[in-house]
Amino acid sequence: MIDEDVDTSTASAPLGGATPRAVRRVAPRPVGSGWRQRLEIAFFVTPALALMTVFVVWPVVAAVRMSFYRWKGFGPMDDFIGIDNYRYVLTDEVFTDAVTHNFIIVFASIVIQLPLGLAVALLLDRKIRGRGLIRTIVFVPYVVAEVIAGVVWYQLLQPESGVIDGLISAVGLTPPEQGFLGTPNLALATVFVVLTWKYLGLAILLFLAGLQGVPTDLYEAAQLDGASWWQVQRRIAIPLLGPTIRTWCFLSMIGSLQLFDMVWILTGGGPANATTTMATYLVNQGTGRHNYGIAGAASVILFVIGFLMALVYQVFVLRRDTAVER
Amino acid sequence: MIRRARPFGSGSLLVYLLALVAVIVTLGPVVYGALGGFRSNEQLARDPSGLPDPWVFSNYTAVLTKEAFWRYALNSSIVALITTAVAVLFGVMAAYPLARYQFKAREPLFMVFVLGLLFPAAVAIIPLFILVTRDLHMANSWWGVALPQAAFALPITVVILRPFLMAIPKELEEAALMDGASRIGIFWRLVIPLSVPALVTVGVLAFVTSWNAYLLPLLLLQDDMRTLPLGVADYSSEHSSDTAGVLAFTTLAMIPALILFLAMQRRIVSGLQGAVKG
Numbered sequence: 192m193i194d195e196d197v198d199t200s201t202a203s204a205p206l207g208g209a210t211p212r213a214v215r216r217v218a219p220r221p222v223g224s225g226w227r228q229r230l231e232i233a234f235f236v237t238p239a240l241a242l243m244t245v246f247v248v249w250p251v252v253a254a255v256r257m258s259f260y261r262w263k264g265f266g267p268m269d270d271f272i273g274i275d276n277y278r279y280v281l282t283d284e285v286f287t288d289a290v291t292h293n294f295i296i297v298f299a300s301i302v303i304q305l306p307l308g309l310a311v312a313l314l315l316d317r318k319i320r321g322r323g324l325i326r327t328i329v330f331v332p333y334v335v336a337e338v339i340a341g342v343v344w345y346q347l348l349q350p351e352s353g354v355i356d357g358l359i360s361a362v363g364l365t366p367p368e369q370g371f372l373g374t375p376n377l378a379l380a381t382v383f384v385v386l387t388w389k390y391l392g393l394a395i396l397l398f399l400a401g402l403q404g405v406p407t408d409l410y411e412a413a414q415l416d417g418a419s420w421w422q423v424q425r426r427i428a429i430p431l432l433g434p435t436i437r438t439w440c441f442l443s444m445i446g447s448l449q450l451f452d453m454v455w456i457l458t459g460g461g462p463a464n465a466t467t468t469m470a471t472y473l474v475n476q477g478t479g480r481h482n483y484g485i486a487g488a489a490s491v492i493l494f495v496i497g498f499l500m501a502l503v504y505q506v507f508v509l510r511r512d513t514a515v516e517r
Numbered sequence: 518m519i520r521r522a523r524p525f526g527s528g529s530l531l532v533y534l535l536a537l538v539a540v541i542v543t544l545g546p547v548v549y550g551a552l553g554g555f556r557s558n559e560q561l562a563r564d565p566s567g568l569p570d571p572w573v574f575s576n577y578t579a580v581l582t583k584e585a586f587w588r589y590a591l592n593s594s595i596v597a598l599i600t601t602a603v604a605v606l607f608g609v610m611a612a613y614p615l616a617r618y619q620f621k622a623r624e625p626l627f628m629v630f631v632l633g634l635l636f637p638a639a640v641a642i643i644p645l646f647i648l649v650t651r652d653l654h655m656a657n658s659w660w661g662v663a664l665p666q667a668a669f670a671l672p673i674t675v676v677i678l679r680p681f682l683m684a685i686p687k688e689l690e691e692a693a694l695m696d697g698a699s700r701i702g703i704f705w706r707l708v709i710p711l712s713v714p715a716l717v718t719v720g721v722l723a724f725v726t727s728w729n730a731y732l733l734p735l736l737l738l739q740d741d742m743r744t745l746p747l748g749v750a751d752y753s754s755e756h757s758s759d760t761a762g763v764l765a766f767t768t769l770a771m772i773p774a775l776i777l778f779l780a781m782q783r784r785i786v787s788g789l790q791g792a793v794k795g
Contacts, residue, residue: 231700232614236626239611239671242603246668247633250641250648257644264647311539314532325536327782329543334778336729338746339767342753343550346760354549354566388542449637452731456750470639477643478736490640501635 251494258487276488286489289467290496292379296468297447299383300390301440307387308394309436313424315395316402326399330392337389341456344385348372348457372458375465382457382466389453390446394439401435402428437508444504448497469493547771554765561760576765586769588741589748592659593728594773596744599663600670600727605720607667608674609682609712613704615675616682617690627679633672638665638733646736657742662734663727670723677722681715682708714784721781728774745770 258277261270280286311329315322332340347354350370359366367374371381405428413423429436451470454460460467460475467475469489477486553561554576555569580586614620615627638645645665655661685708693703709716734744743751749770753763778785 228618228620232618232620234701235610235614235704239607239675240629242607242664242668243629243633243671246645246648246665247636247641250644251636253644253648254641311535314535317532319532319536321536325540327779328540330778330782331547331775332543334725334774335547335771336731336746336749336774338729338731339749339771340546342749342763342767343546345753346553346764347546347549352562352565352760357565388546392543445635445637449639451639455731470637473639474642474732478646483643486643490643493637494635494640497635497637 254487254490256487257483258491260484260487262483264481264483272484276484277492279485280488280492285464285467286469286472286492288464289469289472292466293448293450293468293496295379296383296386296450297444300386300443300447303383304387304391304394304443305436305440308391308439309398309429309432311391312395312398312402313428315399316428326396329395332389333392333396335389337452338456340389341385341453344388345372345457348381369462373462375462378458378462378465382454385457386450386453390443394443397435397439398432401432405431441501441504441509444500445497448493448500469496550764550771551768553761554768556761558759558761573761576761577769579762580766580769585748586766589743589745590770590773592738592742593744593746595659596663596666596734597724597727599659600666601720601724603664603667604670604674604723605716608671608719609678609709609716610704611671612675612678612682613708616679617687627675630672630675633669634676636669638669642732642736645733649737656737657739659742662730662737662744665733666727666730667723670726674719674723677719678712678715681712685711717781718784721777721785725774725777 257268259271259273260268261272261275262268315325315329319325348356348371350356350366350368350373353370355371356366367377371377409427409431410423413427418426449470450468451474454466454468454471455474458466460471470493473486473489473493476482476489549566552569555572555574556567557573560567560570560573611630615623615630649661649665650656653661655664689707689711690703693707694700698706728744729746730744731746731750734747735750738744738747749763749767752766756762
């Protein structure tokens with residue numbers, strides 16, 4: 192009664208006079224709106240807003256403020272230096288490399304994880320034995336903590352004693368001398384492989400959920416018309432999966448920009464900064480070296496990049512979905 | 518969810534083969550960790566990819582008899598429980614008016630929560646650290662970690678719960694209103710019981726996220742207050758030569774989240790589905 196009457200009122204708008212909306216609003220509600228409703232809303236919303244203000248909004252605002260000061264973490268924060276921290280961060284090669292690494296992960300996720308996840312989801316959408324079990328299994332890495340998964344992969348990837356090197360030697364190839372994580376050219380790609388292992392299950396699960404929304408009749412009709420399996424997937428399943436794919440891309444982009452745990456455990460950002468990300472950079476500057484102002488500037492830049500990306504994505508990509516679906 | 522069979526339904530040999538590969542790649546590292554815990558370091562060094570021969574149980578018993586392991590597990594549990602309780606309670610309270618009341622600030626208010634999804638914890642981590650340690654004096658405490666984690670879990674909680682609450686039939690509430698129940702009474706006695714399935718979904722998500730969290734506990738918790746992921750990371754760097762011990766420790770630390778997930782699988786899936794469809 193109170194909510195979502197917009198659609199019904201426009202759909203069944205009578206010829207002039209009072210809209211059904213106005214009628215419905217008055218009738219079933221014994222208590223008038225106004226102050227009482229406002230009080231109720233405040234009662235329900237205040238705890239969540241207060242918690243978010245204290246632990247999310249305030250720290251973000253504080254990070255912005257901190258970014259304009261030279262501050263080592265002790266004494267009052269009174270050495271205002273304007274945009275010097277930003278100048279430092281933006282000209283620091285370690286940081287610009289970190290941004291590049293984040294974007295490489297964003298790009299690689301979409302180019303590699305998306306088709307891979309889609310392929311597995313389309314395969315698992317067929318009627319095969321043990322489908323439920325397989326679906327559960329592919330989701331297992333997502334549930335394991337990134338740190339714990341990282342520690343196991345770290346062991347697997349140890350040069351010489353690790354299983355991966357063993358497997359590679361077994362097929363007659365020579366593993367890299369410093370190990371996959373110790374070789375600057377390979378470290379980022381290796382981190383990406385581990386991330387793919389960890390997060391592909393989420394993509395598969397989301398795509399499978401989306402595929403359940405595709406009406407079976409469409410497949411049947413296409414099959415009667417003589418379409419092959421691949422044609423059906425390409426012309427029907429994948430296009431109808433569009434909104435799910437676009438949502439996944441969004442989540443994946445945001446996650447890739449915030450990358451921290453796995454890198455911290457696997458490489459700590461090394462070797463020779465080959466795997467630093469914006470998040471490892473700012474934690475390193477902040478809690479590692481106590482350059483709080485620099486860390487603040489780095490976090491503001493990280494947030495701005497994420498925000499701009501989200502905005503652009505919302506305007507150019509996601510808008511289609513909201514326009515079509517609602 | 519009822520599902521009719523798709524055409525092209527029957528799986529070919531190739532499909533099974535690919536599914537098998539996916540399963541092996543997925544489970545490989547987890548099984549390797551679990552089996553590695555049953556081997557000795559000497560066995561691991563001799564043949565990194567072999568099976569336990571003979572099976573060694575001392576690594577697991579060593580971890581399980583370690584007082585620190587249980588303390589970390591206790592800390593993880595309590596922090597995750599507080600996080601979950603706060604996030605679910607505050608989340609459903611906030612989602613309710615956003616789903617049911619008609620007021621001007623409704624959509625802007627909802628946008629605040631959606632925007633919250635965009636804030637990576639890493640952005641706020643250093644001021645958060647300073648706030649919790651210096652201003653609130655909650656460093657090295659369960660609440661000091663749980664409250665910020667709950668705050669960061671709120672956006673996804675509200676985003677998932679709102680459409681669910683919208684879907685609860687309004688007639689039930691109307692009837693109760695007619696009978697003279699107050700809005701808040703309806704919320705506690707009608708809305709909460711009806712939304713238990715969705716609350717379980719967001720609760721499990723909040724619990725697992727908190728159980729797995731690393732960065733914030735890393736900065737805020739020391740010594741006896743540390744959680745399992747911190748314990749695993751520390752153990753791994755302190756006993757880097759004791760690979761079998763590290764693997765036993767990691768395997769045991771994985772188990773609670775895995776069990777919770779397996780038990781709640783269906784609900785997590787349907788919750789995520791709801792979130793994707795917005």
